[in-house]
Amino acid sequence: MSHSITTIGVCGGGGTMGAGIAIVAARAGFKTISYDRSPDSLASARKQTSQFFDKSVERGKMKPELRDEALARLTITSDISELAACDLVIEAVFEELGVKHALLKQLDEVCPDHTIYASNTSTLSITEIASGSTRPHNVVGMHFCLPAQLMKLVEMSAGILTSPETFKTAWALTEQLGQIPVETRDDPGFILNALLVPFNNDAIRAVEAGVADAGDIDKAIKVGLGYKMGPLELIDLIGLDTQIRLCEAFYGITLDPRASAPPLLRRMVAAGLTGRKSGRGFFNYGSNAMFGA
Amino acid sequence: MSEQATPNHAIPYATIGTSCQSFPDNDPFLSSAVTPDQAGIILYLGYPHRNDDSKQAILVELHTECLGELTGEHLGEEGSNVLGFARYRNGADDPSPLIELVKQKNSKPEAIAAAIALFESAGLQVAVCNDHLGRIIDRLVRPKYNAALRFLDEGRATQKDLDLTCKLGLGYPDGPIERVVRGGLVHHYNVTTALFEGTGASGYAPARRAIVAAKRERN
Numbered sequence A: 001m002s003h004s005i006t007t008i009g010v011c012g013g014g015g016t017m018g019a020g021i022a023i024v025a026a027r028a029g030f031k032t033i034s035y036d037r038s039p040d041s042l043a044s045a046r047k048q049t050s051q052f053f054d055k056s057v058e059r060g061k062m063k064p065e066l067r068d069e070a071l072a073r074l075t076i077t078s079d080i081s082e083l084a085a086c087d088l089v090i091e092a093v094f095e096e097l098g099v100k101h102a103l104l105k106q107l108d109e110v111c112p113d114h115t116i117y118a119s120n121t122s123t124l125s126i127t128e129i130a131s132g133s134t135r136p137h138n139v140v141g142m143h144f145c146l147p148a149q150l151m152k153l154v155e156m157s158a159g160i161l162t163s164p165e166t167f168k169t170a171w172a173l174t175e176q177l178g179q180i181p182v183e184t185r186d187d188p189g190f191i192l193n194a195l196l197v198p199f200n201n202d203a204i205r206a207v208e209a210g211v212a213d214a215g216d217i218d219k220a221i222k223v224g225l226g227y228k229m230g231p232l233e234l235i236d237l238i239g240l241d242t243q244i245r246l247c248e249a250f251y252g253i254t255l256d257p258r259a260s261a262p263p264l265l266r267r268m269v270a271a272g273l274t275g276r277k278s279g280r281g282f283f284n285y286g287s288n289a290m291f292g293a
Numbered sequence B: 001m002s003e004q005a006t007p008n009h010a011i012p013y014a015t016i017g018t019s020c021q022s023f024p025d026n027d028p029f030l031s032s033a034v035t036p037d038q039a040g041i042i043l044y045l046g047y048p049h050r051n052d053d054s055k056q057a058i059l060v061e062l063h064t065e066c067l068g069e070l071t072g073e074h075l076g077e078e079g080s081n082v083l084g085f086a087r088y089r090n091g092a093d094d095p096s097p098l099i100e101l102v103k104q105k106n107s108k109p110e111a112i113a114a115a116i117a118l119f120e121s122a123g124l125q126v127a128v129c130n131d132h133l134g135r136i137i138d139r140l141v142r143p144k145y146n147a148a149l150r151f152l153d154e155g156r157a158t159q160k161d162l163d164l165t166c167k168l169g170l171g172y173p174d175g176p177i178e179r180v181v182r183g184g185l186v187h188h189y190n191v192t193t194a195l196f197e198g199t200g201a202s203g204y205a206p207a208r209r210a211i212v213a214a215k216r217e218r219n
């Protein structure tokens, strides 16, 4: 039987994605319980959330009373038992199967039978994540994009044992959140990362092979294809170390040579050139350069 | 199509041959050309070039071939005033404002500078690259189109969702499938076949849907 969803839990609510997803849920009118094992991260996420809503009001995107209501709907906790009230829990904890399994085990003890568990994983299999719960039929993939509070896309996927009812309810919920769902199979990288990670590697290999300078490669892609950002600029933003982690997650499963980390990427990370966050990657940003400056 | 200016450039240029790829018939670029004897730069459009050291640059339009096929190669020390260029075009789409300018190791810097100045004065933008198969764009996007077509075949997602994901999640102006189909699956087949033959890299092996389109066109 399908339960209507009134209360949403977010696990890892103190993290980058969790904080954004909690904003989306509270803004859309749901009672939202943001849970994280780190109270400090939760407190700082709460502060950033408040600032985000203030900015939305300043820019005329949100009425002041709606901001106050959204903030009132969003509670934070480091006590997992408070998630007992949730009809749907979105997990955005660390990207490790063991961590996600341990969390699901705890949720099984706390949440009622009907609670849907949605995973925001980027690289893990929904079916494998679901195997950590005694209720794999309740587990669904719900992959938000960074920054979740601004990006509308959600890639949704069913694991092998996900029930059609769970998928349908989660899909409808995604629409109620004001997001735009797309359906993809539980395949490595879903759609977005499955296309993006190898493409970005190809751009790195083009630099490595001396096809052109990073600047010319990005210029060609932007001018020729109308992309907003060149692939090398994007890798600098994502972080070269993160790109290696993505490669390792996908290449290990797919053995697609395009998904394997190019040697140049590893050399650059070894040299500390991890992208914008270190001030230098494929481009030089100077020590305090901000994105978009 | 991009806003394209009539070139206002100190170095007069001539065009030899015609090209529907880079400069369609009514392209403003063609109207400012002078005769070859008056020109400092000669552009060969779909026409075999002649070496001429007295010119600042000889620019040869490239398709899927390398510049070296036309100039000859000398153990990595090739290069002269002859450069390759391709105005990027997604098959049947209008030409983009991008010129991929192809140089070799010993290409003359003055020839490169003159070519950049000429194209920029015509409102185009230039990305310089070395003489590799697929240059920059085809080298990078064709494997992505192959992957997207394969995902469609394998049922990973519908065409609509594959394209929508790229537009919403990556800010692309269009999705990979709608783009490759609009540009022409046969065009994609031809480009990827050349890349696959030249590199042996599996990412370039033409996608099944492109093979089907090419075979249907032949029949």
Ligand SMILES: NC(=O)c1ccc[n+]([C@@H]2O[C@H](COP(=O)([O-])OP(=O)(O)OC[C@H]3O[C@@H](n4cnc5c(N)ncnc54)[C@H](O)[C@@H]3O)[C@@H](O)[C@H]2O)c1
Residues within 6 Å of the ligand: A011, A012, A013, A014, A015, A016, A017, A018, A035, A036, A037, A038, A041, A091, A092, A093, A094, A095, A099, A102, A103, A120, A121, A122, A123, A143, A144, A145, A146
């Ligand atoms: N960052 C991105 O660009 C991005 C995009 C889409 C999806 N994702 C996915 O979202 C998830 C989170 O990524 P992130 O970048 O937000 O990570 P993050 O490190 O910023 O946040 C993770 C949060 O989870 C908390 N946490 C970890 N284990 C926990 C547990 N057992 N119980 C409760 N809280 C726990 C941590 O304290 C931290 O606050 C991952 O699955 C990742 O693959 C990330």
